[in-house]
Amino acid sequence: MDSASQDINLNSPNKGLGSGTLSDMPTEMGASAGSPVTLHPGLTEEEAEELKTELTKVEEEIQTLRQVLMAKERHASELKRKLGLSPLSELKQNISKGWQDVQTSNAYKKTQETLSQAGQKTSAAISTVGSAISRKLGDMRNSTTFKSFEDKVGNIKSKVVGGRANGDGLQSPTESNPVQDNAPF
DSSP states (O other): OOTTTOOOOTTSSSTTOSSOOOTTSOOOOOGGGSOOOOOOTTOOHHHHHHHHHHHHHHHHHHHHHHHHHHHHHHHHHHHHHHHTOOHHHHHHHHHHHHHHHHHTSHHHHHHHHHHHHHHHHHHHHHHHHHHHHHHHHHHHHTSHHHHHHHHHHHHHHHHHHHHHHHTOSOOOTTSSSOOOOOOOO
């Protein structure tokens, strides 16, 4: 009978081990290891022996459970190997599950909602500022100062562009014979 298909019986003398040995399990030193124990006041010798016996049984059960756990872990490992599950794929699955758990948590939902509201308010504020700037620029464009400036720029532009239309304006720097200007700046 192989260890993968055996039924582990906690009451059997082998306690679910294929080899029937305890050599691969660490041993514990407890009250049942034979060390002298001082009796607690008010405890008779018979009660102390009974408690020692019970402690020994509990320690044996703990040892048995460890052995059963090791057998189950080996079996689970073998099943994972047969299914082709690697530690990396398990890690990916655990991370994915963890992220899903985070996203469904109340704290995440509240944070997401708060950030969404903050984003909406920020967007509205930026839109309001943009509208205000646009309105101010429109007001400024209609002001007499801007009109005067615009007229002056227009006059300069018409002189530059108008001169080119007649052929006696400024030449482009990319043209083959640029006009030499001896201006001080």
